[in-house]
Amino acid sequence: MIKKIIKAIVIAFLLISILIIAKFKTVYAVVVNDEVVGYISNKENFQQQIDKKFATTENENVAFVTLDSVGYEKIIASKNLVDEEQTLENLKENAKSVYRVYEISYSENEESIYVYSMEEAEEIIQNLKEKYNEIEPNLSIQELYVEKEVTDESIKLAKEKVEQDLENKINEKKQKEIDAKTIKGVYIACAPLSTGRISSRYGSVERIRDHVHQGLDIAAPYATQIKAVADGTVVSTGWSGGYGNLVIIDHGNGVRTYYGHCSSITSYVGKQVKSGDIIAKVGSTGNSTGNHLHFEIRVDGNYVNPEGYIY
Numbered sequence: 599m600i601k602k603i604i605k606a607i608v609i610a611f612l613l614i615s616i617l618i619i620a621k622f623k624t625v626y627a628v629v630v631n632d633e634v635v636g637y638i639s640n641k642e643n644f645q646q647q648i649d650k651k652f653a654t655t656e657n658e659n660v661a662f663v664t665l666d667s668v669g670y671e672k673i674i675a676s677k678n679l680v681d682e683e684q685t686l687e688n689l690k691e692n693a694k695s696v697y698r699v700y701e702i703s704y705s706e707n708e709e710s711i712y713v714y715s716m717e718e719a720e721e722i723i724q725n726l727k728e729k730y731n732e733i734e735p736n737l738s739i740q741e742l743y744v745e746k747e748v749t750d751e752s753i754k755l756a757k758e759k760v761e762q763d764l765e766n767k768i769n770e771k772k773q774k775e776i777d778a779k780t781i782k783g784v785y786i787a788c789a790p791l792s793t794g795r796i797s798s799r800y801g802s803v804e805r806i807r808d809h810v811h812q813g814l815d816i817a818a819p820y821a822t823q824i825k826a827v828a829d830g831t832v833v834s835t836g837w838s839g840g841y842g843n844l845v846i847i848d849h850g851n852g853v854r855t856y857y858g859h860c861s862s863i864t865s866y867v868g869k870q871v872k873s874g875d876i877i878a879k880v881g882s883t884g885n886s887t888g889n890h891l892h893f894e895i896r897v898d899g900n901y902v903n904p905e906g907y908i909y
């Protein structure tokens with residue numbers, strides 16, 4: 599009886615062993631970043647497949663593919679676990695494509711534009727330089743390897759940001775120019791003459807007058823049109839001693855401009871003028887030795903050097 603039982607146990611043990619041997623075997627767990635991504639049976643063969651798979655890529659913009667180091671752990675496991683195809687696929691998910699790109703950077707801006715070709719980068723720079731030549735943007739190209747893919751959308755967004763930035767720079771520049779030509783809130787938008795040359799500066803001492811020059815003389819041909827330099831109201835026209843024919847415009851906030859030695863006056867008291875409107879013509883009336891405009895800016899009755907505001 600006991601013999602029979604032992605025999606039965608031995609047979610059962612053998613059967614189980616056969617079953618185990620048939621179903622289980624030594625395999626390799628493939629490990630990436632401490633994680634098992636699959637099971638394979640032949641380590642050397644699998645490594646060859648990895649080399650083949652990741653050496654080539656269909657995307658011409660991919661410079662190369664990086665793969666975190668692959669480890670192998672020998673284990674006893676069910677044969678059914680082994681699936682080399684799937685393991686390769688899983689490895690692919692861990693692989694990172696590295697792209698060769700051209701970075702267009704604008705020195706004062708953190709935002710860069712990335713494109714795949716040098717030609718495209720040069721074209722973008724050309725366009726930006728033409729569009730924003732007023733501020734001569736300092737744009738440069740750099741070849742880079744990045745893990746982020748370039749898309750039409752990413753190019754569009756980056757371009758928009760850079761353009762917005764350049765736009766802001768232009769506006770800042772314009773505002774600075776306006777500020778520099780603004781006296782007590784009055785913007786001196788233009789010069790009183792389109793032509794002519796300065797013949798006597800503000801503050802100069804000359805024989806023709808017994809005091810320091812309180813305005814700016816601009817020599818110009820007879821009858822050259824004289825323009826209001828800012829918006830305002832004509833408050834005085836007519837003969838005024840040494841000024842000869844004189845036009846005075848009030849611009850508000852205590853700012854007034856004077857235009858002297860005119861040959862004729864084409865505006866009248868009370869006239870509302872815009873900057874650039876013609877108010878008189880150049881002549882040599884009053885204390886003058888030749889055709890020129892004597893131009894003054896006064897703030898609350900005090901003389902101001904006009905040169906920086908109109909040139």
Ligand SMILES: [Zn+2]
Nearest residue numbers: 813814815892
């Ligand atoms: Zn003068």
